[in-house]
Amino acid sequence: MYTTMDFPILDLPNELIAHIIEFVDSISDLRHIACTCRRIQQLAEPALYRHVLLRGAAKTHRILSALQARPARAATLHILDVPCDPDLRQDIPALAVLMTAAKNIRQLMVESPSCNSGTVAEFEQEDVWGPMMDQLFLPFQRAVSGDELAARPLQRLTKLTLHLNGPQSPYWTPDARSLPIFLHPTLNDLKISCVNIPGDLFNEVAERSITPLKHLVLEECNISANGLHGLLGLPKALETLYLGNMPHQLETGIMCSRYIGENCHNALHFDAEIPMAYNQLFRADAVTALAALSQQQHSLKALTYTTLSPTVDDRIHFPLDHFLNRPVTTGGNVDGGFNSFHQLERIALVGQCPQFERAVMSVRSPPNLKELGFQADIPFPPQLNIESDYWSSLHMNAAGVLSLLPFFSAPSACVSPKLENFHIICEHSFYQVVLLPEWMQQSLRGVAKAVWQLNNRNAVLNVSSVRTGRYYPPFLYGEPVPEAELMYDGGTDRFVEKYILKTLTGEDEDSSDWEYSEDEGYEGPT
Numbered sequence: 001m002y003t004t005m006d007f008p009i010l011d012l013p014n015e016l017i018a019h020i021i022e023f024v025d026s027i028s029d030l031r032h033i034a035c036t037c038r039r040i041q042q043l044a045e046p047a048l049y050r051h052v053l054l055r056g057a058a059k060t061h062r063i064l065s066a067l068q069a070r071p072a073r074a075a076t077l078h079i080l081d082v083p084c085d086p087d088l089r090q091d092i093p094a095l096a097v098l099m100t101a102a103k104n105i106r107q108l109m110v111e112s113p114s115c116n117s118g119t120v121a122e123f124e125q126e127d128v129w130g131p132m133m134d135q136l137f138l139p140f141q142r143a144v145s146g147d148e149l150a151a152r153p154l155q156r157l158t159k160l161t162l163h164l165n166g167p168q169s170p171y172w173t174p175d176a177r178s179l180p181i182f183l184h185p186t187l188n189d190l191k192i193s194c195v196n197i198p199g200d201l202f203n204e205v206a207e208r209s210i211t212p213l214k215h216l217v218l219e220e221c222n223i224s225a226n227g228l229h230g231l232l233g234l235p236k237a238l239e240t241l242y243l244g245n246m247p248h249q250l251e252t253g254i255m256c257s258r259y260i261g262e263n264c265h266n267a268l269h270f271d272a273e274i275p276m277a278y279n280q281l282f283r284a285d286a287v288t289a290l291a292a293l294s295q296q297q298h299s300l301k302a303l304t305y306t307t308l309s310p311t312v313d314d315r316i317h318f319p320l321d322h323f324l325n326r327p328v329t330t331g332g333n334v335d336g337g338f339n340s341f342h343q344l345e346r347i348a349l350v351g352q353c354p355q356f357e358r359a360v361m362s363v364r365s366p367p368n369l370k371e372l373g374f375q376a377d378i379p380f381p382p383q384l385n386i387e388s389d390y391w392s393s394l395h396m397n398a399a400g401v402l403s404l405l406p407f408f409s410a411p412s413a414c415v416s417p418k419l420e421n422f423h424i425i426c427e428h429s430f431y432q433v434v435l436l437p438e439w440m441q442q443s444l445r446g447v448a449k450a451v452w453q454l455n456n457r458n459a460v461l462n463v464s465s466v467r468t469g470r471y472y473p474p475f476l477y478g479e480p481v482p483e484a485e486l487m488y489d490g491g492t493d494r495f496v497e498k499y500i501l502k503t504l505t506g507e508d509e510d511s512s513d514w515e516y517s518e519d520e521g522y523e524g525p526t
Helices: 014-021 027-034 038-048 057-069 071-076 092-101 126-136 138-143 225-232 265-269 281-294 354-361 389-394 398-402 438-452
Strands: 051-053 079-082 107-111 159-163 189-193 215-223 240-245 302-306 346-350 371-376 421-429 460-468 485-489
Touching (some): 014 038, 027 038, 057 071, 057 092, 079 092, 092 126, 092 138, 215 225, 240 281, 281 354, 398 438, 438 485
Parallel strands (some): 051 079, 079 107, 159 189, 189 215, 215 240, 302 346, 346 371, 371 421
Antiparallel strands (some): 460 485
C-alpha cells in the first residue's frame, strides 16, 4: 500500500527554503521558482541575480530595468560577465549605470564589443571608441574619487578581467580615464590583455605601495621597462605575476612573421607596428627589467615570463655555443638577480630568453625555488634530439646533460636546494600528432636521470605537450584554454601510452602491455 506525505514547503522557515534554493543550478528553474509566489520570489532572487551574463544591449537593458524596479536586487549581484558578441552589440553607457548601481559586485569581466574582430576595419573609429571608453571607466573613476565611501561604486570588487581593443587596433593604451583600474582600493586580482603600457603612464601617481593587488596577469601586452616599473610599484605585496609581453619585436623594430609564440597572434594577424621601447624586456635591458620586478621581491611567489619563441627552422641550426655560452645581458650583469626573492617558489619561462635564465640560475638561484618550468616549440637543443648512441659516444655525465637544458645551461648554473620539479612543455600545432620514438625516450630518460641526481635525488623532470593554434591569447569568454598533457613522468620513469611511437616486431606482436615504456636499468625516484 502506497502512502503520500503532505509536506508543504511553505511551512518551512525562510532560512531552510533559501538553503534549498541554493542547490538549484539552472537559471531557467530559478526563474520559474521565483514566479510561484511573492515570498518565494524574495528568497529566490538572490540566487537568480548573483551571477549575471550580459550578451548584447537587450539583455543589459532588461537586467538594468529589473534592478531599478526593485533596488534590493542590485545588492545580490556579485558576479558580472560581459562577453563580446559579433552579432549583439553592447550598450556601454547602460552597462556603466548597472556597474554603478550594483554596489556588491565581487567579480567583473568585460570584453569590448570588437575585441574579437577579424579585421582592422571592424575595430571602432576614434570618435566611437573614445566616448565608449569614457563611459566604461566612469565607475572606476568614481571608485577612487574623493566622494564619500558609501557613494562610491565597486567598493567590493576583488577580481577584474578586461579584454579590450583600441581605436582601429587590437591594442589599447591606458590614460587618465582608465588609470583608476590600477589604483582600485579593493582589487585583489587583475587580468588585462592587449594593452600598451608606456613608460610615462604612472608619472602622475605620487604614492607607491598603495593597492591590495595580489595577482596580476598581463596577456598579449606591449610593455615598456619604465611602464612595468611604475606598475609594479603600486601593489603593497604582489604574489603572482604573469608577464606576457608581446614577443615579436625584433631589434630593428620591424615585425617578422617567421617568429611565433604564445603572445603573437594579434601583432602578426593585424601587422601591428610596435615601438622600440616595448617588449623583450630582459633581452633589451635585463637590469632595468629586474629592477622593476625587485619592487615585489619581498612577496612575489610565482612568476611567468613570456617572450620570443623561434620556429623550428630557425632553432635547429643554432650551434651548441648558443646553449653553452649565452651572451651577457645588455645593460649589465644580472647573474643570480632573483636570489633576493626569498618568497619566490615557482618560475616559468615561455619562449627563449638566455638573459632571464641567467638571472634565475647563474651563480645563485632563488633560495626557496621549488618549481621551474619552460615552454617552447623546441624546448630541447638539437643534441638531445638524436639517436641514443650519441649519448654513449660522448660518455656524458649528469653535469654534461644538464648543461644542454634550459635554465641549467646558464653559465655557473646554481640549483636551489629546494627544487622539486622541472617541467618542460612542448608546444605543437593543434593538428600535429606527437609521438616519441625509442631514441627520444632514451634521451628523455638520460635527462630525467641527470635532473633526479640533483639535490639528493629530490628533483623530478616532467615533460608535457600542449596543442596551440585553434584559439589565441587572450582567451575570451567560453574559449577553451589549452592545457598541457603529461607525456613523461620522471618520478616513475613512465611514458604515457598515447605519446609512444610503437614499432612492432615479431617478438613485440604478442605483447599486451603498451601503457608505458619501461627501462629496467634506470633506478628512478621512489
